[in-house]
Amino acid sequence: MPGRLHCNMVTEAIIVGVGAEQGLGAAVARRFAREGHRVLVAGRTMDKLAAVVEGITxxxxxxxxxxxxATDSLEIARLFDRAADPEIVVFNAGVNIRTPFRDISVETFEEAWRTNTLGGFVVGREAARRLVPKGRGTLIFTGATASLRGAANFAAFASAKAGxxxxxxxxARELGPLGLHVAHAVIDGGIDGERLRQRRPERVAAAGEDGLLNTDAIAEAYWQLHRQHRSAWTLELDLRPYKETF
Structure with a gap:
């Protein structure tokens, strides 16, 4: 299949935006590791990253x-330097900021933009620099409902995710013809991970069985994006729980 090397060299997956073991970044890292890829997990907290690595090993x-x-171009370049043969890059970093429009500070708006938009650009640019010369590879960006519409109280987050x-x-339009599969995943619903369970347990309880997106199910979708034949690549994939209204 396109995207996989038919040789003995171990290819690598770089996952940027990895936090708790019960989070999406960790689930994606585990899914690609299961396929034999060496996985580089990147995030802001070493304790959390170390726990994810321990589970994978x-x-x-x-x-x-x-x-x-993710917003530091030098740090991201050094991250990619640790990979001998990267094949998959996933940008999963993000910050969800909910603030009434009249109360949004410039600092809050910029924080949302830096993490969600600038970070995606920095990681995506470095991925393109490393993968395009190979003529193969996959670059996946994690989006959100806010990527498509700006809900009340989410102007900062929505503008950043739309960016x-x-x-x-x-x-995708520039790099696809050069062999790099670029995909954007719209995560349309709450993710059943540590962050939501800690911050909004009432939403988790109200959602009921399978009412939130399962992290392993999202990770499986990411794996299938990577496995797609180049004659039928997906640019945008939207994922939501079966009972989510849209």
Whole structure:
């Protein structure tokens, strides 16, 4: 299948935006590790990264934890330097900020933009620089409902996620013909992970069985994006729980 090397060299997956073991970034890292990829997990907290790596290695996979700020081009370049043969890059960093429009500070608006949009650009640009010369590879951006519409109280987050979606579209149109599969995933609903369970347990309880997106199910969708034949690539994939209204 296109996207996989038919040789003995171990290819690598770089996942940027990895936090708790019960989070999406960790689930994506585990999914690619299961397929034999060496996984580089990057995030802001070494303790969390180390726990994810420990789980992957305990299951027989290979992984390395690297603390990196997605918005820092030098740190991201050093992250990519740790990979001998990267094949998959996933940008999963993000910050969801909910603030009434009249109360949004310039600092809050910029924080949302830096993490969600600038970070996606920095990681995507470095991925393109490393993968396009190979003529193969996959670059996936994690989006949100806010990528498509600006809900009340989410102007900062929605503008940032819309910007990330635009980056993905532009990159796909430019880099797809050069062999790099660029995809944007709209995560339309709550993710059943540690963050939501800690911050909004009432929403988790109200959602009921399968009312939130399962992290392993999202990770499986990411794996299938990577496995797609180049004659039928997906640019945008939207994922939501079966009972989510849209």
């Amino acid at each position: 305990a299951a027989g996979g290979t992984a390395e934890a690297i603390v990196a700020d 990330l979606r635009a980056i993905a579209q532009s990159a």
